[in-house]
Amino acid sequence: MNHQRATLSQLGEFDEIVDVRTPLEYAEDHVPGAINAPVLSNEERVIVGTLYKDSPFEATRVGAAIAARNIAMHLDTTFADRPRNWRPLIYCWRGGKRSGSMTAMFNMIGWRARQLEGGYKTYRSGVLETLGTLPAQLRYVVLAGPTGSGKTRLLHALGKAGAQTLDLEALAAHRGSLLGALPTRAQPSQKSFDTALVQQLHAFNPAQPIFVEAESRRIGAITLPVALVDGIHGAPCVVVEVAREERVTLLLEEYGHLLGDQTYFREQLLKLTPLHGRERIESWCRLLVEGRHAELSEALVTEHYDPAYARSTRKNYPKLSASPRFVFHPMTGAPIEEARALLAQLHGENLSGERLGQSPG
Secondary structure, three states, X not given: OHHHEEOHHHHHHOOEEEEOXXXXXHHHOOOOOOEXXXXXXXXXXXXXXXXXXXXXXXXXXXXXXXXXXXHHHHHHOOOOOOOOOOOEEEEOOOOOHHHHHHHHHXXXXXXXXXXXXXXXXXXXXXXXXXXXXXXXXXXXEEEEOOOOXXXXXXXXXXXXXXXXXXXXXXXXXXXXXXXXXXXXXXXXXXXXXXXXXXHHHHOOOOOOOEEEEOXXXXXXXXXXXXXXXXXXXXXXXXXXXOXXXXXXXXXXXXXXXXXXXXXXXXXXXXXXXHHHOHHHHHHHHHHHHOOOHHHHHHHHHHHHHHHHHHHHHHHHOOOHHHOOEEEOOOOOOOXXXXXXXXXXXXXXXXXXXXXXXXXXX
16 A cells, blocks of 8 residues: 555645544644544544553454544545545554545545655654754844843834744744733644744745844743754844833833733742742732832833843853844834834844845835
C-alpha cells in the first residue's frame, strides 16, 4: 500500500488535508489548513486504549467497528459533496490505523486519497527542525524599551508602513509581563504556537530586516525557540523612549480590564512579594482597593517594570548601550507617521552589516 502514502514535501499537491485524530489532539495543534474528521472521538480513544492494555486483539476489533461507523458518518456529512476527482491527504498521530482505514475506504470509493507518511509526529519533527535552523537565516531589528513604552503599537505601525514585523506576543496571546494575560483569549498550546511561528518565519523575505520586540525566553507559558532568542538577543536595537506620563496612561489603558477584577489583580501583585517585600506589595494593593489607579500604574512603572527592564537588557542585549534612540508618542502622536520617521532614521545606518531600514515612501 506504499503507493497510497505521501511525504511532507507533497503537502501542496492535495485538494484538502484531513486530520482524523481526536478533537483534543486537533485542538492542541494540526497541519495548517487541515480539517478535523475524527475516526475516534476523545472518549472512544480512551475506551480503545484501555482495552488495549488487556487485549490488543479486542481493542483492535472494537476500534475497527467504531472507526467504520465514524467514517460512514463523515461520508454522509463532511465529505458528501466532494467531487469524483477529489484528492485528500489524510493523517493521524503517526500514520497508523486511523488514517490508514480512512485512506483505504476513500480509495475504494474512487478518490485519490493518500496517507501522510509518519503522520502528525513527522510533521511536528519538521516544525522543530525548522525552528532550529530558519531563525538564524533571518535578520532582526529589536525594539527595546521598558513596559509601557508602546513597543507593540510601534511594531504594528511599522507593519502598516511597509516593514516586516514579527509580533511574538500576538502569536503567544500574551503581553509578556506579569499582568500580560489577555482577557478574551487563552494562550495557545506550545505546539500550536510553534506551527504559527514557522508559518510566519517562512513568509519573511530574508533580504529585509524583521522588526521584533525585545523578549525574554518565555512569553507567559510559551517558550521561544533557542535559535530565535539567540538571533534577537544578538541583533541591533532601537531604544524606544516615551515620557513617563504617557507610559502611565498607556498602562492604564492596556491593563484597564484588570481593574474590574481586583481579586485577580491582587493575586498577581502578591506573586511579586519575594522580589519587592511585603510592605511594598501591601502599599500597591491599597492603591488598587482605594481606586488610585494612576498612582498604582506609576508605582509599577518606577518600582517594578523599569528595574526589571534594566536587569533584563543588561543581561540579554549587549548592543543596547550603543543603540540609537527613538522618541515615540503612543498616546498622542500619529503612529504610522512616526514609524515612517523611524524607518527614515534607520535608513542607511550600518547596524547589522547591511541597511536596516527602507526609504519610507
